[in-house]
Amino acid sequence: MRLSSLSPFVLAVAFIPHTYAWGTVGHEVVATLAQMHLHPSVMPKLCAILDYDGECHLAPVATWADRIRREAKYRWTGPLHYINAVDDYPSATCAFPGPRGWQGRTHINVLNGIRNTTTVLQEFEGRRASASVPSDDSNDDTDVPGYVQDALKFLIHFVGDMHMPLHLTGRNRGGNGDKVAFDGRTTNLHSVWDSLLISERLRTLPRNYTHPLPLPDVEAYLRGTIYDPYIRRLVWEGLLGRWQDEQDTWLICPTSDSSTRPSSPSPQRQHQFASTWQSVLSLFNLASARTSTGQGEGDDGLGVDDDILCPYAWAKPIQQLNCEFIFPKELDDFVPPHRSFDLGDEECACGDDEDALTALARKRKQSPYLELYTPDYAGMIKEQWIVEKLLTQAGTRLAAVLNWIFAELDEDESRSGCLTL
Ligand SMILES: *[C@@H]1O[C@H](CO)[C@@H](O)[C@H](O)[C@H]1NC(C)=O
Ligand SMILES: *[C@@H]1O[C@H](CO)[C@@H](O)[C@H](O)[C@H]1NC(C)=O
Numbered sequence: 001m002r003l004s005s006l007s008p009f010v011l012a013v014a015f016i017p018h019t020y021a022w023g024t025v026g027h028e029v030v031a032t033l034a035q036m037h038l039h040p041s042v043m044p045k046l047c048a049i050l051d052y053d054g055e056c057h058l059a060p061v062a063t064w065a066d067r068i069r070r071e072a073k074y075r076w077t078g079p080l081h082y083i084n085a086v087d088d089y090p091s092a093t094c095a096f097p098g099p100r101g102w103q104g105r106t107h108i109n110v111l112n113g114i115r116n117t118t119t120v121l122q123e124f125e126g127r128r129a130s131a132s133v134p135s136d137d138s139n140d141d142t143d144v145p146g147y148v149q150d151a152l153k154f155l156i157h158f159v160g161d162m163h164m165p166l167h168l169t170g171r172n173r174g175g176n177g178d179k180v181a182f183d184g185r186t187t188n189l190h191s192v193w194d195s196l197l198i199s200e201r202l203r204t205l206p207r208n209y210t211h212p213l214p215l216p217d218v219e220a221y222l223r224g225t226i227y228d229p230y231i232r233r234l235v236w237e238g239l240l241g242r243w244q245d246e247q248d249t250w251l252i253c254p255t256s257d258s259s260t261r262p263s264s265p266s267p268q269r270q271h272q273f274a275s276t277w278q279s280v281l282s283l284f285n286l287a288s289a290r291t292s293t294g295q296g297e298g299d300d301g302l303g304v305d306d307d308i309l310c311p312y313a314w315a316k317p318i319q320q321l322n323c324e325f326i327f328p329k330e331l332d333d334f335v336p337p338h339r340s341f342d343l344g345d346e347e348c349a350c351g352d353d354e355d356a357l358t359a360l361a362r363k364r365k366q367s368p369y370l371e372l373y374t375p376d377y378a379g380m381i382k383e384q385w386i387v388e389k390l391l392t393q394a395g396t397r398l399a400a401v402l403n404w405i406f407a408e409l410d411e412d413e414s415r416s417g418c419l420t421l
Contacts, residue, residue, distance in 0.1 A: 022160050022161070022163075022164050022193075022194055022195075022198075022391075023194045023195035023198065024062075024063050025195065025198050025199075025202070025226075025227050025230075026160065026164070026194065026195070026198055026391060027059075027062035027063050027066075027156075027157060027160045028059040028060075028062050028063070028225070028227065029227055029230065029231055029234070029391050029395070030062065030156075030159065030160040030163070030391055030394040030395045030398060031057075031058035031059040031061075031062040031156055031160070031395070031398070032057070032058070032059050032221055032222070032223075032231055032395070033231065033234065033235075033391070033392060033394075033395025033396070033399075034058060034156070034159075034394075034395045034396075034398035034399040034402065035057065035058045035059075035221050035399075036217065036218060036221050036235075036395075036399075037395065037396060037399030037400075037403075038399055038402060038403060038407075039403050039406075039407035039408075039409070041406070041407055041408040041409075042402055042403055042406040042407050043056065045125070045406045046058065046152065046402065046406070048144065049124075049144050049148060049149055049152050050149060050152065050153075051144065051149065057221075057223060058156055059223065059225075061152075061153045061156060062156050062157060062160065063157065064153045064157065065077065065080075065081070065153060065154050065157035065158070066081075066157070069081070076108075077113075077154070079104050079105070079108045079109060080108060080109065080110060080112075080113035080154070080158065081110055081113075081157075081158070081161050081167060082109065082110050082161065082167040082168065082170075082174060083102065083109035083110050083111055083167070083168055083315070084102065084103040084104070084109075084168075084169060084170025084174075085097035085098050085100075085101070085102055085103065085169075085170070086098065086100040086101055086102065086103050086170075087099060087100050088169050088170060088171065088319075088322075089171050090169055090171055090322035090323045090326065090327040091322070091323045091324075091326075091327040091328070091329050091331075091332075092332070093323070094169075094319060094320055094322060094323035096168070096300075096315075096316055096319045096320075097300065097301065101301055102301065102302075103170050106301075106302075107302070109302075110158050110161050110162050110167060110168075110311075110315075111162065111300075111302055111304045111311040111312050111315060112302060112304055113154060113158045114155065114158050114159060114162065114304070114309075114311045114401075115303075115304040115309070115311065116151075117151040117152070117154045117155040117158065118155060118309060118401060118405065120147065120148060120151035121148065121151055121152060121155065121405050121406075122405050124144075124145075124148045124151075125405055125406055155398070155401070155402075156398060159394050159397055159398040159401070160394050160398075162311060162314070162315050162318070162394070163318060163390040163391065163393055163394035163397075164193060164194070164390070165193070165318050165319060165321045165322050165326050165390070166189065166190050166193050166322070166326065168315055168318060168319035168322070169319065169322045171322075171327065172189075173190075174190050175188060175189030175190040175192075175193070175326075175327070176188055176189075176190040176191075178190075178327070178331060179369045180192060180331070180369050180370050180371070180372050181367035181368075181369040181370060181371040181372065181373070182196050182371070182372050182373045182378075183196075183373040184366075184367055184371070184373075185367055186366070186367040186368075186369055189326070189327070189331075189372075192372055192378075193326070193387075197378060197381060197382075197387050198230075198387060200373075200378070200382075201230060201382070201387070201388075202226060202227060202229075202230055205229050205230060205233060206233070209229035209230070209232040209233045209236070210229050212232075213232050213235070213236060215235070215236075218231075218232065218235050233388075234388055234391065234392050238385065238388055238389070238392050239392065242385065243389065243392065247392075247396055250314075250393050250396050250397060251396070251397065251400050253305060253306070253307055253308065253309070253310035253313055254305075254310065254313050300312045308404060309401060309404070314393075314397060318390065321386070325377075325380070325381075328370070328372070328377060330370055331370055334369070334370045
């Protein structure tokens with residue numbers, strides 16, 4: 001399907017009110033990028049856990065955690081989507097956590113959620129491996145408990161949530177309560193970051209990404225969605241372009257011995273996308289060979305970080321973005337004109353009796369709130385590829401965690417994994 005034929009749909013997407021972290025597109029992009037980076041031995045195991053018949057992808061389960069969170073059985077998981085420090089109030093103060101610690105119940109937050117689900121999956125994989133089931137039968141013979149399947153779906157989702165900066169601040173429920181205007185329309189800051197910035201990208205992508213890339217290892221993972229061209233661009237201009245020298249560093253944990261850090265990207269990665277998983281893997285491979293210092297309750301008071309997996313350390317610079325520019329200072333000084341009226345929750349007026357464009361035109365003139373569709377805000381974020389980098393970091397880290405838990409390396413790979421460093 002061509003993007004052009006879908007543009008009315010893409011436009012409509014922008015009008016769907018979102019209350020969850022990264023809209024569907026964001027989470028599915030993260031899952032798809034992760035899948036591209038998996039070691040070949042990993043995906044069959046994930047598909048067995050997810051109990052897929054037919055073609056197996058991670059993207060379709062990436063928003064499952066949002067869909068079920070209102071169900072009685074899963075209501076307790078709501079706070080697992082975010083983490084808030086008591087003293088955090090961007091842009092005035094960014095505390096992570098600051099002197100008074102975290103809000104809510106300890107260990108029920110997105111960073112502990114990542115650690116917890118990782119542990120569940122590791123233990124499951126450990127049991128599976130030691131049950132000495134012949135590997136070609138393992139998919140059929142292993143009974144996968146429901147909580148293991150849940151853990152995998154939660155992990156795929158939480159790594160995405162962790163890279164959505166507004167899931168790391170409690171101010172007005174992560175910006176859900178901060179009304180702003182975007183292209184003249186009243187919305188809230190959270191929705192801008194969930195979906196409006198991404199929808200704008202999909203509408204304005206260069207045409208050349210509607211065609212397949214000359215990279216079969218990328219194309220194989222695309223499913224004919226409206227965001228395929230976006231993913232192509234993230235790979236082509238991002239992973240093989242501006243972040244080529246940087247991607248490995250996204251996996252570094254501060255406790256890692258600095259002498260083992262890659263000082264430069266392995267030369268064979270140049271335009272060889274297929275080998276990217278090797279580099280995502282090699283760092284983990286090496287790290288897990290060293291004696292882990294183990295988890296402890298560090299400064300963060302969470303005990304979620306170790307040498308290999310460090311969601312707190314990864315989240316810290318992301319949370320800083322809230323103070324740097326995500327909550328503009330003007331937001332607090334802004335006084336809406338008196339004549340304003342509140343569109344409230346009726347953000348999606350694109351129902352039967354009013355088409356989306358009419359609604360847009362009507363609202364253009366009306367939103368009294370601080371406009372963020374400006375060169376200084378949305379323009380700067382676009383220029384610097386901020387959203388794109390967060391999504392790509394999330395995909396890379398998710399792949400690394402899954403490779404670390406599930407990959408089975410043959411001897412050559414284990415060796416070369418170490419040698420490339
Ligand atoms: C994960 O969290 C649940 C709920 O807090 C807890 O019951 C369980 O023991 C945790 N599992 C691991 C492996 O941390
Ligand atoms: C698409 O066009 C942009 C310039 O607009 C260019 O930088 C990029 O390399 C092109 N991508 C492909 C896959 O040709």
